[in-house]
Amino acid sequence: MKTTDLAAVLEQLRQRNPLILSLTNTVVQPITANMLLAVGAAPVMLNDAEETEQLLRTCANGLLINVGTLSRPQAEQMRRAVDAAHAARIPWVLDPVAVGLLSFRTEFCRELLALHPTLIRGNASEIMALAGEAAGGRGTDTTEESAAAVHAALQLARQFGSTVLVTGAVDYVTDGARVAALGNGHPLMTRVTGVGCAMGALAAACVAAAPDAFTGAAACAALIGIAGERAAARCPRPGSFAAALLDELDAITPADMVHHTRFAG
Amino acid sequence: MKTTDLAAVLEQLRQRNPLILSLTNTVVQPITANMLLAVGAAPVMLNDAEETEQLLRTCANGLLINVGTLSRPQAEQMRRAVDAAHAARIPWVLDPVAVGLLSFRTEFCRELLALHPTLIRGNASEIMALAGEAAGGRGTDTTEESAAAVHAALQLARQFGSTVLVTGAVDYVTDGARVAALGNGHPLMTRVTGVGCAMGALAAACVAAAPDAFTGAAACAALIGIAGERAAARCPRPGSFAAALLDELDAITPADMVHHTRFAG
């Protein structure tokens, strides 16, 4: 993988302005929509299952399923969304927030896993729990380094035909054959609610603009990581950092991605 | 219409501190409440239909209905809210987000339209779709210039006795007899989620403080447009712009509205 491949994803994303439907938790809806807008995508969120199906049949380019504040009616909306995304050949991302910790979402994520997500995004605890390797973290916190989850990510990728993005100090992407490790980012990104969850939505946008999910997921990790580093350099506290992160996602260019993407490991 | 009439609306709004009940989509609730607070109004949001009716009977001064993340229970809450607003003679604003694109909300907006909203706020695609002229945009995006929707706005105003505010690079207001065109604003306002939706809530506050809905809607367009221009001049990127917009809504004075309102066309 070359940095020019990742830069091309950003360029395509801004040209195509993909419409990303995020079925996500209520806590992170504003930052999810704002991060999509900042980077050049178009956000939409819905509560009604029929409207969800109709949008996916007509004009959506990507779908995020994030189970952070899952309810029974939302689970049903999500099932119908995944079916509609499959029918319309739209890429979809599963973000299994806190899987392994809480039974309802754990069973639901296993059910969705069997429907072959285009991309799975999670922290190390979540990816390991999803693969049956560990019991999961505490809420959205991970108790593991991302490297510890590479084995689980490979297993998930091979078993379900999904690309997997493990986020952490180093982000790992695998499609079951290749593994890429990206080293951009900053710890402040975990001190603002929703940056991780919004990354799932941005990953859907990047995959919609990329030649394949592996390249799209890697571009997403580089994009947010570089923007996060730049925002933290200017604003070392979380409130102003959150605004600066949006500013940097707006400002970042494909040339920035060519020059500042750091492969790790 | 004179700029002093618009300035008087802001002055009255700050004196009266109207309580605005926003039944709106979950994505934009925080920015809606914060824009109301910044300009000098008082926000309230509710989920329960009985509480909604009780608040409208007792102390609300304006009501916003925004269908962005409409659900079946919320539609029922909204129906009861509109009935209660009529009974209490409280002005109400309909924001028909993405009408024409999705069937459930399109039927629901037509149903509400027949109840004669005090004000309808939408982008060109939404106003044209509501009037039956076009199929609507893509989510919250408009595919039309606002001028293209003036005919539809006049038709809606005349048929339903509503004032109509078409927002875009130029904002048009009509009560079916008069048309005002206002040229303030900045493209960054479309790069922050909820600025357009919050404009519906601010329009409810302005109408509650104005001698009539036409003057109130025009004051709202000028107010947000001028604040947006000033915020963009200081903060040209979307994250810091969002905070600056709230600062400018807090700072703007009636004298600013007299001197900086630009009538267009």
Next chain:
Amino acid sequence: MKTTDLAAVLEQLRQRNPLILSLTNTVVQPITANMLLAVGAAPVMLNDAEETEQLLRTCANGLLINVGTLSRPQAEQMRRAVDAAHAARIPWVLDPVAVGLLSFRTEFCRELLALHPTLIRGNASEIMALAGEAAGGRGTDTTEESAAAVHAALQLARQFGSTVLVTGAVDYVTDGARVAALGNGHPLMTRVTGVGCAMGALAAACVAAAPDAFTGAAACAALIGIAGERAAARCPRPGSFAAALLDELDAITPADMVHHTRFAG
């Protein structure tokens, strides 16, 4: 009470990183999570009652119940949460938003009151309404000075065995025996939606880190008040103030609390 006792709460909070489950209104979820993260706690929010019980049985350290956008299903989730918190001996905070104004939540808050909240946080109107002394304010606004509610706070504390935090220009804390008055804070804190509501969540975090609820509540009032003063000194308008408040909650040290806490009255 000494300022070193309050400083020790902040120190403990940062060491223990308590996990706070906030069942709160949808408007303030992002700022609630961000204020918890800024100060050093870990936020989690859930919609499903079974998941709520499971989290409280396994890893939550504190619980907030805020009725701002109460619905019938959420009331049921909250009942089960309070039972689970009692069973697990986890401190819980009741924030009776707009109690006295709307019947559904007023009855529900009375029901929860009988379950002996560890802490009750409200403005003067809410505390007086909860004690049966007055009809309540207008939405989240208080119509009374906080001193007027000290009698009601003492009565609630004695009758229900709860600690009570009355917030306003002066914040009062009582456990029925002692009363502490704290004078930190800034009026801008009422111009940003959710600062008051998030204070309930921070109070849960402080109580989880304190030797008792009285000390925890006082530490919370001092902590937010000092951060608010510092943020307002740098950023006198509400949009930039909101970001600065998070920055100051991140920056504040136990030594700051020792030197800048102001006892009032």
